[in-house]
Amino acid sequence: MVYVKICGLSEPEHVTTAVEAGADAIGFVMTRSPRRIAPERAAELAALVPDHVLTVGVFRGEDPDTVRAAALASGVRAIQLHGRHPHGDFTALKDLGLRLIRAVDAEADLRCGAYDEDLLLVDAPHAGSGQAWDWAAVRGRASGQWLLAGGLTPANVAEAIAAAAPWGVDVSSGVETAPGVKDPALIRAFLETVRRAG
Numbered sequence: 001m002v003y004v005k006i007c008g009l010s011e012p013e014h015v016t017t018a019v020e021a022g023a024d025a026i027g028f029v030m031t032r033s034p035r036r037i038a039p040e041r042a043a044e045l046a047a048l049v050p051d052h053v054l055t056v057g058v059f060r061g062e063d064p065d066t067v068r069a070a071a072l073a074s075g076v077r078a079i080q081l082h083g084r085h086p087h088g089d090f091t092a093l094k095d096l097g098l099r100l101i102r103a104v105d106a107e108a109d110l111r112c113g114a115y116d117e118d119l120l121l122v123d124a125p126h127a128g129s130g131q132a133w134d135w136a137a138v139r140g141r142a143s144g145q146w147l148l149a150g151g152l153t154p155a156n157v158a159e160a161i162a163a164a165a166p167w168g169v170d171v172s173s174g175v176e177t178a179p180g181v182k183d184p185a186l187i188r189a190f191l192e193t194v195r196r197a198g
């Protein structure tokens, strides 16, 4: 079954919708973005999530100490690092015992685990932009437990899965009506489509 992460949640209703619709992971953006929430808000939302659903704190470019403090304050169970973080940034966060997700574009090293991460996210050059890209270009290049992201929607996710054969998928803009405004019907539609496709 294709693993599904719904990212950029900020409202309890949307967290509950994603959990009930069968999401495997839920992302809270704690970096510069229209979807940014404070670690304290992420902690309130994470408290609504059952153990079988992974809670992920999303960061871009912050140093490991800043990431560590926000991750601990929010109580998330995974850290997603965007940007060209050196291997040492992942090593520096290992002792937290949280799962680590390396988020990159298609030009990076696409072997999951190459930086000691647990999951790899292969995204558009501008994360959270909703821009689709040539998903088929990474078919067979990305390896291990890797998620495809970038411009996915309920309408195109089946095509994207067929094109790239990812281990999982990740969506933010495609389940929104405006940047940062999630739509419960689109969250449900995305999950239903992925479950049918994979």
Ligand SMILES: O=C(O)c1ccccc1NCC(=O)[C@H](O)[C@H](O)COP(=O)(O)O
Residues within 6 Å of the ligand: 006, 007, 008, 027, 029, 031, 032, 033, 034, 035, 058, 059, 060, 082, 123, 124, 126, 127, 128, 129, 130, 131, 149, 150, 151, 152, 170, 171, 172, 173, 174
């Ligand atoms: O979503 C953001 O605004 C964001 C900002 C900075 C770093 C990462 C961000 N999102 C990370 C995600 O996991 C998104 O779901 C992923 O980039 C896909 O986004 P979209 O193309 O909007 O579906």
